[in-house]
Amino acid sequence: MTAAALPAGSIGELQALLRRREISPREVLESLRARIDQVDPQIGAYLSLDFEAAAKEAETVDLTLPLGGIPIAIKDIINVTGQPCTCASKILSDYRAPYDATVIRKLRAAGAIPFGKTNMDEFAMGSSTENSSIKLTRNPWDVDRVPGGSSGGSVAAVAAEEAIAALGTDTGGSIRQPAALTGVVGVKPTYGRVSRYGVTAFASSLDQVGPLSKTVRDSALILKVIAGADPHDSTCLNEPVPDYTADLPDNLKGIRLGLAREYMVEGVDPQVKAAVDKAVQHLQSLGAEVTEVSLPHTEYAIAVYYIVATAEASANLARFDGVRYGYRAENPTDLLDFYGRTRGEGFGPEVKRRIILGTYVLSSGYYDAYYLRAQKVRELIRQDFAKAFEKVDAIVSPTSPVPAFKFGERTADPLQMYLADIFTNAGNLAGICGISIPCGFAQVDGKKLPIGLQLQGKALNERKIFEIAHAYEQSTEWHKARPGT
Amino acid sequence: MSGSEQIDVAYVAQLARMNLTPAEKQLFQKQLSDVLHYIEKLREVDVSQVEAATHAIPVFNVFRDDTSGDCFTAEEALANAPRKANNLFIVPKVVE
Numbered sequence: 001m002t003a004a005a006l007p008a009g010s011i012g013e014l015q016a017l018l019r020r021r022e023i024s025p026r027e028v029l030e031s032l033r034a035r036i037d038q039v040d041p042q043i044g045a046y047l048s049l050d051f052e053a054a055a056k057e058a059e060t061v062d063l064t065l066p067l068g069g070i071p072i073a074i075k076d077i078i079n080v081t082g083q084p085c086t087c088a089s090k091i092l093s094d095y096r097a098p099y100d101a102t103v104i105r106k107l108r109a110a111g112a113i114p115f116g117k118t119n120m121d122e123f124a125m126g127s128s129t130e131n132s133s134i135k136l137t138r139n140p141w142d143v144d145r146v147p148g149g150s151s152g153g154s155v156a157a158v159a160a161e162e163a164i165a166a167l168g169t170d171t172g173g174s175i176r177q178p179a180a181l182t183g184v185v186g187v188k189p190t191y192g193r194v195s196r197y198g199v200t201a202f203a204s205s206l207d208q209v210g211p212l213s214k215t216v217r218d219s220a221l222i223l224k225v226i227a228g229a230d231p232h233d234s235t236c237l238n239e240p241v242p243d244y245t246a247d248l249p250d251n252l253k254g255i256r257l258g259l260a261r262e263y264m265v266e267g268v269d270p271q272v273k274a275a276v277d278k279a280v281q282h283l284q285s286l287g288a289e290v291t292e293v294s295l296p297h298t299e300y301a302i303a304v305y306y307i308v309a310t311a312e313a314s315a316n317l318a319r320f321d322g323v324r325y326g327y328r329a330e331n332p333t334d335l336l337d338f339y340g341r342t343r344g345e346g347f348g349p350e351v352k353r354r355i356i357l358g359t360y361v362l363s364s365g366y367y368d369a370y371y372l373r374a375q376k377v378r379e380l381i382r383q384d385f386a387k388a389f390e391k392v393d394a395i396v397s398p399t400s401p402v403p404a405f406k407f408g409e410r411t412a413d414p415l416q417m418y419l420a421d422i423f424t425n426a427g428n429l430a431g432i433c434g435i436s437i438p439c440g441f442a443q444v445d446g447k448k449l450p451i452g453l454q455l456q457g458k459a460l461n462e463r464k465i466f467e468i469a470h471a472y473e474q475s476t477e478w479h480k481a482r483p484g485t
Numbered sequence: 486m487s488g489s490e491q492i493d494v495a496y497v498a499q500l501a502r503m504n505l506t507p508a509e510k511q512l513f514q515k516q517l518s519d520v521l522h523y524i525e526k527l528r529e530v531d532v533s534q535v536e537a538a539t540h541a542i543p544v545f546n547v548f549r550d551d552t553s554g555d556c557f558t559a560e561e562a563l564a565n566a567p568r569k570a571n572n573l574f575i576v577p578k579v580v581e
Binding site for chain 2: 094095096098099190191192205206231234235237238297299300302303304306307314321322323324325326327328332334335336338339340341343344345347349352353355356357359360363370372373374375376377378379380382413414415418429430431459
């Protein structure tokens with residue numbers, strides 16, 4: 001592998017070279033820096049970079065550690081000491097993180113090197129990264145199209161070979177949907193599998209941190225490092241973390257896969273449907289049994305999601321008051337003017353819309369009708385999955401109903417944007433785990449656009465979805481395709 | 486959720502302590518009315534026998550040892566303050 005080709009490598013490939021001392025961590029960082037200089041002016045994946053701090057860490061890193069010497073790109077919602085953490089919002093434009101999030105502390109302890117922060121929808125609210133208040137991120141497969149979101153910078157960086165792997169966050173599909181739209185692997189772990197300490201809260205009963213990578217094995221390796229109990233996050237589950245990478249099988253004998261009747265909906269792009277149907281046949285050829293399952297409350301998931309997520313967001317974002325950190329409006333006439341202008345000037349349109357909706361559904365007289373009812377329907381959605389997972393190991397579906405769309409195509413109508421998450425929202429509501437892996441391409445306007453296959457597994461059963469995804473990946477070529485940037 | 490209630494965006498924004506421009510008020514009024522109309526579909530579901538979900542995965546009574554750990558120095562805690570002096574956050578006068 002030439003130095004220039006290093007950023008194209010997987011963690012597995014680089015690790016072999018690092019451990020044989022054929023390359024040094026410093027060379028990996030330098031090659032990455034050169035690649036970013038070359039392609040990021042066009043792609044716009046990164047919001048900030050600090051190769052000086054990274055180079056210092058590289059000098060002393062222990063290459064025998066699980067991620068020794070591997071640079072990892074970090075979504076700009078996760079705190080890394082001394083680095084900006086803008087959440088792509090004007091309100092945090094000058095913020096510098098005073099501490100490491102637990103996931104960063106764990107990555108460092110495993111030898112990984114954070115070096116840059118990636119673009120996103122403001123406060124992770126969006127499905128296209130167009131809600132970033134800082135800049136656009138372009139899809140490396142077609143720069144006229146969105147990379148998906150909200151973890152759009154992280155996926156674009158991996159797809160454009162300007163990151164080896166990355167961290168993202170997923171509240172309603174924000175890891176899986178952009179992974180699908182850019183042809184990379186993305187994992188939303190079980191709710192509580194990974195600590196959120198040091199991750200700016202959007203919707204606290206839904207948010208999870210997870211990996212984005214070029215191979216299933218790389219994601220499994222990262223999850224093993226970042227998962228596990230944390231005294232700083234009481235929602236983080238005190239459950240053992242299995243070895244996700246050991247002895248991944250190459251066949252699927254004995255695996256039971258479910259196709260949800262309710263996922264056969266209108267509005268799924270025919271090329272997406274064809275690719276997923278073909279992927280299901282391939283999974284069967286590897287030995288998996290496929291049966292139909294039912295998730296009867298699927299059609300209510302998006303409505304439930306936009307009540308629960310906005311309600312929680314309106315409470316979480318109350319902390320941005322201009323007092324202790326963040327943007328502050330100048331020369332207020334009184335306290336209400338101080339808060340009103342600080343927040344009015346600091347937040348972008350989608351964040352404002354969601355704060356208003358969330359405030360409304362929690363407000364006196366509406367709480368029972370909206371929030372309480374939504375939490376009850378959420379329980380029915382959770383029970384649907386629990387019943388389905390009595391019969392199957394994983395539920396197979398498209399990750400996104402459509403391939404990457406064009407800039408501006410959905411921004412005028414928020415509801416249309418919300419519907420982009422139709423196959424991913426319910427998994428967050430139920431707290432289960434899910435992965436998106438590349439499974440084909442759509443041909444649109446003469447461009448190849450990646451299609452993602454989603455596998456959802458029951459809570460804490462990440463190991464099973466890694467096994468299925470790995471067997472699929474290793475017997476197909478989709479994950480090897482890269483855009484010609 | 487009777488369907489007859491209309492969200493008053495200007496009023497709710499005031500509750501959320503967040504100023505909106507006149508153009509934002511008008512745009513959000515239309516967009517959020519559409520979203521609320523969509524959300525109305527939850528009325529179809531019979532939830533009379535359902536307990537509201539509280540946690541996706543049940544967790545009870547998370548305890549830790551009552552010991553002190555690392556904490557910020559005053560300087561670190563104030564590092565991002567919009568205004569500060571004498572190890573304090575400076576805010577506009579709010580009491581006459």
